[in-house]
Structures are given as structure tokens and as C-alpha cells.
Amino acid sequence: MKLLVPVKRVxxxxxxxxxxxxxxxxxxxxxxxxxxxxxxxAVEEAIRLKEKGLATEIVAVSIGPAKAQxxxxxxxxxxxxxxxxxxxxxxxxxxxxxxxxxxxVEEEQPQLVILGKQxxxxxxxxxxxxxxxxLGWGQGTFASKVEVDGQAVSxxxxxxGGLETVKLNLPAIVTTDLRLNEPRYASxxxxxxxxxxLLAQKTPEDYGVDIAPRLxxxxxxxxSKRQAGVKVxxxxxxxxxxxxxxxxx
Amino acid sequence: MKTLVxxxxxxxxxxxxxxxxVTAASKLGEVHLLVAGQNVGDVGAQAAKIAGVGKVHVADDxxxxxxxxxxxxxxxxxxxxxxxxxxxxxxxxGKNIAPRVAALLDVMQISDxxxxxxxxxxxxxxxxxxxxxxxxxSDSKKVITVRGTAFEKAAAxxxxxxxxxxxxxxxxxxxxFVGQEVAxxxxxxxxxxxxxxxxxxxxxxxxxxxxxIDPLADxxxxxxxxxxxxxxxxxxPNDYQVGQTGKIVxxxxxxxxxxxxxxxxxxxxxxxxxIVAINKDEDAPIFQxxxxxLVGDLFKIVPELTEKL
Numbered sequence: 001m002k003l004l005v006p007v008k009r010v011x012x013x014x015x016x017x018x019x020x021x022x023x024x025x026x027x028x029x030x031x032x033x034x035x036x037x038x039x040x041x042a043v044e045e046a047i048r049l050k051e052k053g054l055a056t057e058i059v060a061v062s063i064g065p066a067k068a069q070x071x072x073x074x075x076x077x078x079x080x081x082x083x084x085x086x087x088x089x090x091x092x093x094x095x096x097x098x099x100x101x102x103x104x105v106e107e108e109q110p111q112l113v114i115l116g117k118q119x120x121x122x123x124x125x126x127x128x129x130x131x132x133x134x135l136g137w138g139q140g141t142f143a144s145k146v147e148v149d150g151q152a153v154s155x156x157x158x159x160x161g162g163l164e165t166v167k168l169n170l171p172a173i174v175t176t177d178l179r180l181n182e183p184r185y186a187s188x189x190x191x192x193x194x195x196x197x198l199l200a201q202k203t204p205e206d207y208g209v210d211i212a213p214r215l216x217x218x219x220x221x222x223x224s225k226r227q228a229g230v231k232v233x234x235x236x237x238x239x240x241x242x243x244x245x246x247x248x249x
Numbered sequence: 250m251k252t253l254v255x256x257x258x259x260x261x262x263x264x265x266x267x268x269x270x271v272t273a274a275s276k277l278g279e280v281h282l283l284v285a286g287q288n289v290g291d292v293g294a295q296a297a298k299i300a301g302v303g304k305v306h307v308a309d310d311x312x313x314x315x316x317x318x319x320x321x322x323x324x325x326x327x328x329x330x331x332x333x334x335x336x337x338x339x340x341x342x343g344k345n346i347a348p349r350v351a352a353l354l355d356v357m358q359i360s361d362x363x364x365x366x367x368x369x370x371x372x373x374x375x376x377x378x379x380x381x382x383x384x385x386x387s388d389s390k391k392v393i394t395v396r397g398t399a400f401e402k403a404a405a406x407x408x409x410x411x412x413x414x415x416x417x418x419x420x421x422x423x424x425x426f427v428g429q430e431v432a433x434x435x436x437x438x439x440x441x442x443x444x445x446x447x448x449x450x451x452x453x454x455x456x457x458x459x460x461x462i463d464p465l466a467d468x469x470x471x472x473x474x475x476x477x478x479x480x481x482x483x484x485x486p487n488d489y490q491v492g493q494t495g496k497i498v499x500x501x502x503x504x505x506x507x508x509x510x511x512x513x514x515x516x517x518x519x520x521x522x523x524i525v526a527i528n529k530d531e532d533a534p535i536f537q538x539x540x541x542x543l544v545g546d547l548f549k550i551v552p553e554l555t556e557k558l
């Protein structure tokens with residue numbers, strides 16, 4: 001069984017994003033970039049399926065600028081077998097990403113596509129579900145457990161009320177939530193080995209997909225800030241303050 | 250403009266998240282609702298009473314029983330022939346279904362809106378709420394998820410909408426529901442509670458989390474939440490998690506106990522009316538957003554607070 005794992009290059013999750021003064025977006029110049037954390041979990045899950053003998057090949061794919069090669073090399077160093085970069089400097093929206101992935105799926109014929117549930121830059125949480133619709137495949141979103149069993153996959157999902165398990169016919173889509181696994185660090189020998197793994201370079205035009213955006217960003221601003229309030233010195237003072245709110249009787 | 254709003258329901262009860270989505274939809278135009286599920290006649294009747302609703306579509310079919318996106322999305326996409334915008338609450342159900350509808354309609358979804366600026370322009374949080382983007386959609390139909398805490402709830406009573414049965418394309422045979430582990434609690438739901446008591450990693454263990462947080466919450470009639478660190482450490486179940494990747498809440502009072510205040514946690518609770526922080530580290534970032542702060546040992550403070558309230 002072949003697995004396809006899309007990965008996105010985003011601002012590192014430890015960096016505090018700064019809104020540009022002119023309101024056009026978030027300043028990414030000279031900012032540390034990394035693999036989207038949910039996508040790291042997706043790569044890890046794919047590797048574990050391969051280690052269990054349930055998968056034979058892992059193909060990592062990224063859609064983004066030339067530097068997204070670094071993100072793909074990280075996936076290869078973790079344990080993906082080969083990579084595809086669909087290179088573009090444009091901001092590609094989830095719908096267009098899903099259309100590109102659909103074409104790649106048609107070429108590669110994976111049985112399972114494992115994606116992060118959302119990217120920590122645009123926080124859309126759309127691509128996996130959209131790809132499911134375009135391919136006519138089942139989807140197990142926000143997964144905390146994935147079990148492949150013959151021609152089906154059981155996915156335990158993190159839902160508002162707790163956990164829910166669905167069974168999907170293969171091929172299928174899985175999107176990862178935080179507690180699915182803890183991604184490994186790539187070892188130095190594996191980082192060296194990843195440099196010689198195959199990384200194919202493509203463009204959106206190669207797939208005949210129109211990536212023109214449907215949404216235009218009119219402005220980006222900082223959220224309104226809360227002011228720090230008072231510090232109290234004792235539980236009694238805290239209770240007085242709580243009663244002043246009128247919410248606590 | 251005609252809008253179609255997804256009705257969130259569970260065990261025959263309409264859920265509050267629906268009411269915020271109705272308010273957002275009413276800013277765009279006429280509000281129609283969709284109730285999909287099995288034996289959902291009661292939910293349809295409850296939905297028809299929501300103030301300001303013009304029509305309720307009820308799709309009663311075993312294929313829709315568990316809200317499986319594979320079966321529900323084609324039903325919605327079909328109804329969108331006669332509607333201009335589809336709105337779903339930003340719940341795990343809404344987030345699961347809406348993008349699938351959007352792709353079927355060849356529309357780029359607008360996720361988690363905070364406001365409706367005009368019939369094609371909305372604001373939404375990006376970068377875990379560290380920035381707010383104003384976006385304009387060029388798609389002729391809109392697919393939108395709505396952040397519940399950003400919109401007032403529509404009145405649950407007062408309407409008398411017409412109810413109409415609709416049918417979909419049934420079971421697509423792609424997926425099936427196996428089971429669920431739902432935590433049943435006497436406490437209010439996190440996303441609609443007026444008071445939330447939330448615990449962090451400083452609680453140290455699952456036993457101490459429940460021994461300290463639960464009695465305080467019960468004394469206040471509050472819901473219980475947790476930081477991602479506490480959930481990841483196994484002190485609290487995943488459905489307690491408040492934050493960018495968990496639940497977004499905005500209660501009247503949010504009491505953060507032993508929570509340092511990571512960006513992603515603040516993103517989930519900073520719209521609370523009053524934030525209370527109890528933490529032994531006086532430099533913890535949570536104090537930068539707290540209205541009332543108390544620096545000290547939570548293992549002494551929390552039992553004392555519970556006793557004296």
C-alpha cells in the first residue's frame with residue numbers, strides 16, 4: 001500500500017507572528033520556518049504504518065516556494081521514501097491545493113492520504129475534506145487513532161463531545177489531530193541519507209490546475225488587546241472581586 | 250440572499266452553536282435551516298421555533314444518522330441550487346462537513362468567521378488568532394463556518410417557520426459509524442457555560458486535577474476546561490481542551506488555574522468577559538490578560554476558594 005503525505009512549510013510554531021505595519025499580512029521575512037506541526041504528525045503516522053508492514057512506500061508532497069524543498073527533505077529524513085514539490089511562489093488556497101493533490105493522487109494511486117488537519121498559518125482546516133470530496137473518498141478527520149485492516153481503515157476522531165470512531169473503505173483520507181502520535185526527530189545519518197532521495201520538481205501548470213485565488217485579503221490587523229487587570233493578595237479579596245462581577249453569587 | 254444553516258443536534262436536542270450561526274446568516278439574508286439525521290422530527294420542530302427563520306428543511310434518513318460528511322455533503326450541495334450561502338457552526342461536525350460541501354460546489358470556504366462585513370466580506374482569525382484578516386470572496390456561492398463566540402445567539406423561541414421534508418442521495422457506501430465515547434456530565438457544556446474552571450499542567454496529575462478542579466467547578470455550577478499541556482499529559486480528556494486547536498470559549502468568568510498562558514491557549518479564551526488567573530509564577534503570560542490575578546500555590550488557594558465560596 002502506498003501512502004501520500006502532503007506537507008506545508010509554515011512559520012515555526014514557536015515564533016510569535018507579527019502583523020505588518022501596512023496591514024497587508026504577517027511579516028515572514030527572516031522568520032524561522034518549519035514543517036506544519038500537524039503535517040509532522042501525518043509523516044510520523046505514515047512511517048509507523050510502514051514500520052508495521054502495512055505500507056510499502058511513502059510519498060511526501062509539498063506545494064509552495066523553492067524553499068519548501070527543505071520541508072520535503074525533513075519528511076525524507078524522518079522516513080518518507082521520495083518527494084514531489086509543486087513549485088509556486090503564489091499563495092495557494094486549500095481548494096487549489098486539493099485540486100493539485102487530486103491530480104497527484106490520480107498519478108500515484110495511493111491507498112491512503114494522510115494530511116494535517118490544518119496549517120498553523122491560515123488555520124483553514126479544509127484541504128483534507130476537500131480532497132475527499134474531489135476524489136469521492138471517505139474521510140476520517142481529526143484522527144487520534146488510525147488502524148488499517150485489510151480493505152478498510154478505522155479512524156478514531158477527536159470530536160466536541162469526546163471521541164468517535166468511523167470505518168472507511170480504502171482508498172481514504174485521514175487528517176491528523178495532536179494526540180495521534182509524537183513525531184520523531186530525524187537522526188543525522190538519516191538527514192544525510194535524505195539528501196540522495198528522489199525529489200521531483202513540478203509546477204501547477206504541469207497538472208493543468210488553475211490556482212487563481214478566490215478570496216482576496218483586504219487587510220490584516222492585530223487583534224484587540226486585553227489589558228492586564230489587578231492582582232489580589234488573598235483568597236478573600238479574590239472572592240470579593242468575583243462577587244463584584246455579578247456572575248458569582 | 251438565501252442562506253442555508255446546518256443545525257447541530259445531539260440525542261434529539263438542538264445545540265446552541267446553531268443559534269450563533271443563525272445570527273451570522275441573518276446578516277446575509279433570509280435564513281433557512283437544514284436538520285439532517287434519523288428520527289429528527291423533534292429537532293425540526295425545535296428549529297422551526299428559532300426566531301427569524303423562514304424555512305426548515307428536514308432530511309430524515311438512516312444515512313444521515315451520525316452526520317457522516319460523505320453522505321451529508323451531497324445532500325447540502327443539492328440544496329445549494331436554491332441557496333446562495335451555506336453556514337455551519339465551527340464545531341467538529343461543521344468543520345468536517347463544510348469543506349466537503351465547498352469542494353463539491355467548487356467554492357473556496359471562509360473558515361471560522363468573526364464578523365460579516367458585507368455579503369461577500371468577512372473577518373476571520375489567522376495564525377492562531379494572532380492576526381485578524383478581512384477577506385472578500387469572489388465565489389458566487391459562499392460556504393462559511395461561524396465561530397460561535399463571535400455572534401450573539403438567536404432567540405430559540407418566537408419563530409414559526411415552515412417545515413419541509415427533503416431527501417438526499419442516501420448512503421454513499423464510503424464510510425460507516427462504528428461508535429463513540431461521549432463523556433456524559435452533569436456540568437454545563439464548555440462552549441455555552443457562563444463560568445469555566447480550567448486546569449493546567451501545574452495540577453501535576455489526573456487525580457489532583459479532579460480533586461481540585463471538580464469541586465470548585467461544582468460549587469460555581471461551572472464547566473471544566475483544561476490547557477493543551479494538561480490534556481497531553483493525560484490529566485484531562487481531550488474534549489476538555491480550550492485553545493486554538495481545542496474549543497473556543499467566551500464565558501462570563503474564566504478561571505485559569507495553573508495555566509501559564511501559551512499563545513494557543515489564550516487564542517481559545519481571550520474573549521471571556523472576566524479572566525481570573527491563579528498561578529505560582531508571577532511572570533506567567535496568563536497575568537497579562539487576566540482581569541484578576543492571584544499569585545500563589547494553587548494547592549492551597551483552590552481548596553480555600555472552594556470552601557469559602
